[in-house]
Each structure stands twice: as C-alpha cells, then as structure tokens.
Amino acid sequence: MGEREVNSRLGAIDAVFNPRSIAFVGASNNLGKWGFIIFHNLLMGGFEGRIYPVNPHEEKVLGLKAFHSVTDIPEEVDLAIFTIPAAAMPSAIEDCVKKRVRAGVVISAGFGELGEDGKNLEHEMVRKARASNMVLVGPNGQGIVNTRARLYPWMPAYIPSPGDVAIISQSGNISTWLAYGLGEFAFGVSKVASTGNNADLSWEDYFLYLKDDPDTSVILAYVEGAGQGRKFFEAAAETTRTKPIVLLKAGVTDAGTQAAQSHTGVLAGDDAVFEAACRQAGIIRVFDLEEAIAISGAFVGTPLPQGQRVAIVTGGGGMGVMAADSCIAAGLDIPRLSRALKDKLKAMLPSWWVPGNPVDMVAGLGFAGPREIIPILFESKEIDAVLLIAIGWTYMMKDISENSPFAKLMDIKPLIEQRYDRERMYCNLLAEMIREKNRPVFPVSWVARKAAENNFSSILELLGRGIMVYPTQELAIKAIASLARYQAYLAGERE
C-alpha cells in the first residue's frame, strides 16, 4: 500500500469515529433485535449528527423516518452501520458504494468465523467496499464508540464516559468489560472498536489511526491471534514511540487457540514468538481483564518510574511482607535503605518503628506522608517508585461509626468527620506531590473499585487527576513493573 493510499484509509477511518451523518441499515422497532438495541443506544448516546434508519418494512423506527434503502436517503452519508443478515451484506455494500458512503460498521455475524462459505461471503463484501475506498469495521463485532462525539452504536446498554484510553478488541464482550472496568475507577475511554473478524480494517489501521488521535493517550488492545504478523508489529512499534499499547492476548495454549479459531476464525500462533515480538515492539503485555484495566489506567496519568527500585510504604506489616514478595516475583527491587535515609525517616515516625523497606508505618499511616516521608524517599535517589498500602480505610468504618449508640455519651461525629477530612487532605496532597515532583506513587485501596460509584472523595482526589488507585497490591506491583519496562523501552529507542 502506498503512503497516499494509507492516508486515504486513515481519512476513511475517521469517518467511522467522526461521521457527520449515519445510515443504520437494519434499524428495528422489535425490542428483541440488535437492530433495536444498538439503534436505541445510538439515539440514547446523544450523537448530534444526522441519523437515518434504513428498513424496507417500516415507515418509522423509534420515531425517526425510515428509508427503504441507503440510496433513498436524500443527504450525504459518511457512515453506515449494519445489523442485517450476512447474506444481505454484499448488496447493501453496493448501495453504499452508489451513495459514496465512506465507512461501514458491520455488526452482522455469519462470515469467516463459520468456515469456507462464510469466508467467501466476507471476501466478496470486502472486495466491493475496497473497490471504492470504503473501509469496514468487522464483521462479527459489536460496534464502535467515540465518547467525544457521543457516538455509541454498540451492543451493551452501557455508555462509557470520555477519557484517555482507546479500546480495540477482537471480542465484543471484552470491549464492554474493559470500558466498564475502567469506569469503575472513574476512567473513561476515547474510542472503542469491536473489530470482529478484521476482514478489512485491521490492527495496523487502528494502531496508526490512534497514534495520531489527540483524544487517545493509551491504546488497550484485546487480540486473538496476530493476523498479519509483520504489519501488526511494524505498526505497533511505530505507535509505541508515541503512546503505550497495552495488549491482552488470548489463545496462548492449544485449548485457547482452538477456541479462538472457532470464535473469530484466526490462527493464534506460537506464543513465545509473539512474546518476543511484543518486547521488541515496546508492547506492554497483560494477562487478564483486571491487569488490562489497572495497567492501562496506570498509563493515563502516573509518571513513569526511571528504574525498578521500589519503596513500600505501608500502614500494616503483613501487607508489606506480601508486597515485598510480589515485587521480587515481578522482577522489581526492594533496596535496603541507606543509614542516612533511615535516620531522616526515623525522625518522623513513631518511636517503636523498625527502620527498613517496607517502611511500616505501624497503624500510623496518615500522620506523616505525602509532605514528609514520600518526598524524602524520592529525594534520596535510592528509589524509583513508591507503593503505598493502603488508603481509603475510613470508608469501611462509615456505618458502624455513624450508628454508634454511644454517640450520646461522647461527641463522636466530629471525630469521624475529622477522619474523612484528614484522608481527603492526605490524598489531595499526594496527588499534588505526584504532579509537582513528577514522581510515581502507586496507591492501593481495597475499595478503589467502589470509589466512583459511591463518591469516595479521598480516592477520587487521585482518580480524578488521572492517577490510578489499585484495588490490590498485586495489580499495583504489575503496574510498576509495566511502567518501568515502558520507560526502559523509550530510553532505549532514544539512544
């Protein structure tokens, strides 16, 4: 493909995410059909461009005038969305070509994933589209999202908020869970593409388009099989110089590969080769949904560690011991602190403190922290990242404290409010310190996933500034290792 052709393809992809007008082919009033559910989500989302339902059997769909064919639409159409049966697709594409529609999202299933006949149908559809430079997402995907355009033509009745992470996924369900999971941490998404069989647009197209997308700072990809290997990794390597790609891959084992083949009809390939190619291309690999969410969240706003030396600051000894184990297992270092540094810390900690790393604050977390201990740790140049265990304790004490029958005997309310205030202030100072000093802190809170839903203000002080808070220390530790590895890759590329 020549450069000009690539640019024209990238332009056409923009019609997928930023169309001025949309034809919805298969829009339906039947509540049980995807043509209803997805069309309903499109209308619900608040997209401000023109929307034309196409259905030969209806006069109106959800109150909008319906057209019998795309060719009947009087105005220009940038994007067509399809929920009609697979067999009807080639002729629907012919109509779009006549109408000079620039892009299509083929949600319809029944193509390459079903074997030889389906593959032939898929080829025919793509050939017709490519002949006139129309690009296609899918088939066999669940749709696309562009939060900035309030564009939500996809299957789930879930509307993610605008944010920095773009999700490209070969599984529809997984794109939903990734977006939903980020939302639990108050992180939004920029764009989502459920790519299905990748029959026309494929990984390299999405990577190169998102590389230059100003709304996207992290790309989160779910991959079943690498497809066209060389192009995939070339485009990825070009992208990772600008922004990280966090990649979740399935089909690692024989059983997984076999399942992947029947799911989207691709060959999963040899995992060791894939792993080596990922490392070379600077791709950050993750191995389950929770890692995918935590680590793409980490890349949103946490400064990159300059090395792998971790200080563990903990309010409880046991968690510190386990965190030290997990850091070592993740290839990170837990350096012994110098005498000079220990002396400095000792001056701010309780008398019974046993100096060392982990820095065990002995149930005293909060009385010295973001303004004292953590800056001193960074200033020592002995460490690269701080793992902070744990914040958000006050929320689990809420009910019991507020309902104390002894509230009559003592003034307990101000004490509780003071606790909340102190914790909110602590997190506020922490967020500001991270920003000002540009040094990475990885805070853990067991209730992090509930923060957005329940408006836990202290945790939101961090999440709201794009600083991930981790529901477990294991996820925080994986995030430290991933960010340090990406920093090392960037440094290597710059040499």
Place this chain on the structure above:
Amino acid sequence: MGEREVNSRLGAIDAVFNPRSIAFVGASNNLGKWGFIIFHNLLMGGFEGRIYPVNPHEEKVLGLKAFHSVTDIPEEVDLAIFTIPAAAMPSAIEDCVKKRVRAGVVISAGFGELGEDGKNLEHEMVRKARASNMVLVGPNGQGIVNTRARLYPWMPAYIPSPGDVAIISQSGNISTWLAYGLGEFAFGVSKVASTGNNADLSWEDYFLYLKDDPDTSVILAYVEGAGQGRKFFEAAAETTRTKPIVLLKAGVTDAGTQAAQSHTGVLAGDDAVFEAACRQAGIIRVFDLEEAIAISGAFVGTPLPQGQRVAIVTGGGGMGVMAADSCIAAGLDIPRLSRALKDKLKAMLPSWWVPGNPVDMVAGLGFAGPREIIPILFESKEIDAVLLIAIGWTYMMKDISENSPFAKLMDIKPLIEQRYDRERMYCNLLAEMIREKNRPVFPVSWVARKAAENNFSSILELLGRGIMVYPTQELAIKAIASLARYQAYLAGERE
C-alpha cells in the same frame, strides 16, 4: 504435652471465643486510644455476657463502672483483654492469675517483634500465664471475633456477619481485609483470631480447636513463617481430614522474609520446603488476598469436583478463549466433547453455534442453561466442573434502560423487569441444580463484589446458598483447581 494438657488448653481457648464475662484492661474514654476503639467495638457488637472495664484512673468507661484492677471485679472473669503498655503486662497477668481468669487477648505491642528485651518480657508474661493454665492470644495482635457470640473486641470499626469461615492471621490488617472481602460476597466468618507473635497459643492450638468447632467449615490462615514446623504441619494434617485449610503465606522471597522478621519476629524459612509440607498436609495454598477470599468462599458450599475436566460455558467467545488458556495454565483439562454430547447440545443451541468446549452460547446465555445444557454436560460423565461465564449482566444495563427517553414510544419497563426476572430465575435454578445434583458450577460475574451491597438479587440467589460467585474467571479457575486438589487429597487419605 500430654493429651489431658491439650484438652485443658482447648478448653481454655474456648474461653477466648465463648467467655461468659470479660475484663477489658486498659478500657479508655480517650477517643484516640485503642483502649477506646476496641472497647467501643466490643460494646457495639452486642455481646451479651458481662463486661468489666479496668482502668485505675476512671470511675466509668463508656458509661460502665470501671474497676481499678482485675482483682477488684466482684464476679468471675473468663477472659481478659489487654490494651495496656507492654511493660505493665506481667503484673496484669499476675492479677489475672489471682482472679483465675482462664484466657487473655494481648493486643498490646512492644514484645518479641522489638528484639531481645521485648522477647524477655514476652517470655516472662507467657511463663506467668502458663504456670496457672491461662492461655494467651497475641501479643501484638488486633484482637478476636466470634460472630455467634456477637463478640467483636478488635481494632477495625467493622462488624462481620456470622458465617462458615474462621480466620487466623498473623497480621491484624490482613484479618480485617479477609473478613471485609468475604463480606463483599455476602459470606460471613465464624471466628477471627489476630494471633500477633503467637507467644503462647499458636497455630497447632488454633487448628485443633477449629477442627472441632461446629460453626467453622473452612479455616483461612495468614502465616508469616511456620514457627514450630513439625507441630504446625501435624496439627494441619489432622485438621484437613475434616475441613479444608486455605493458607496465605508471606515471606516467600528474601525481601519478604526480611520484612516478616521485623513485623512479627519470626523466621520465614525456605519456601520450597514449606510448599512440599503443605501439599503433604493437604493444605490449600493461595498467594494473595483475592485468591484467599475467593477460594475460602468456594469451599463454603460448592461441591468438590471429582476430577480436573472443565467445561467452559460462556456467553462471549473472547472470555471463553482466555478461560481455556487460564485453565490449562492452572493444570486443568479442557476435554474435547464427544460427538454424542455435541449432538445433544446442538439440539438446544442456536443454529449458528460452533460445537466445542468452550461451549460458546453466542450472546444467547440464559435461553438454555441450568435445566438443559449444564445437567447434560454433567450427565455425560465427560466433565467434572462447569465454569460459567458470565451472570449478572443486567445490572450494568440498569441505569441506561431505566432512563430511556424512548420509554414513551414503547413499553420498555416490562422488558427490563422481564430481564431481571429471567436472570433471577436462571440463578435460582442454577443454585438448586448444584444442590440437587451435587455437582460443582463456578459462576463468574464482574459485579459479584457489588452484589451484597447493592442487593443484586440474581447473584444473591447463589451467594445466599453458600455458592461462591467469582468476580473474575481467573479466580474461578483457581478455585476449581483448589477444590479438585483437595478432593484428590481426601480420596488419597481414604485409601
């Protein structure tokens, strides 16, 4: 120790968890002190026995008459709880011995964990107690819980519900998180002991006591170092023949070991030796808090799989592919299904279904399930466990569906209610099938952790019957592997 002595110790441990009367030595009106917080929790919890605050400087503590010394209490005292400074402990124990107090919970810190002087103090305290058969929990723990006795003298302002899991933990914080984590899944605890330094009562005592505790069906232990190795494993092996021990151990690496030494003053030892001894004793090892919670929850009410052959039943292809990978990684099998079994399944699935394992229900999960597909899988004798991905989808659709502006155009409310009903019925049938056929299903729901808090009725149909629902498929798969391993251990023991 002779058998009679063991029995007398077990009797004394019962005074820890089922005292008729409690002296709280160090009870305080000062809101900043543990002597206030823990005493407050004791009163809040609703314990119905007699409670005597002991404080030489107060007439009343939280409205109750205070005594200057334990010896001043006019009635019998079964249990003493201590929050006084370490140095004052030996003479406090002397008072308890005079009063014939049977057991003590020493929350006070400043003993063996601080080095030689602390160790000497600890020995002195234990010697005095043992001389008159008084047993001690701690020192340096955060207290104990017995939910059936509504007994909550511990640090966190959190009151776990009654349930089947006993928690024994060398870390106070970790005992809190384990109880809180189980509570997120609507599982309660039977008893909690935060054991601290294990200076008197130790692992073998807790194991043997809980082995015969009718309220406990699963023992969840957090261990830093094995302490007296032989006794630990002997008592564990005796216990695991009756009920499972799920064990979380920290101090696996050098950095972790070093941290453990300064935390509770024990030597963590060589992990490979520990691992081998665990396997021999039938102990189920877990490696982080989430595994500890999911797997102890699994043991509460899920039937044990008779082997390691897993059928994956999934509503989304991508999740099935990843699950197959994770099963293989966990040492489980994903058998190919026989032709006869596939034909039976095909008759109940959509026409476009691609037969195989994973059983991908192609966004059709729910239209055939606990009454059809899952029983057929078990009846085939080709599989031992079902991993079910995923239930609880409807909850994420709640907001958008209920707020649809198109509700005027169509009657969408009944549709939503129908969805909820269908899902609740699905889970109800599933729970009943698991019970009746006594076969293990491991259901996954991304919102499982929110089910108790938000009263998600479908998921609670399972959790409420003691059947764990897993927030991720990775945790469900670890649970399958753990339950299968325990079943194999029990079968081997019976031979």
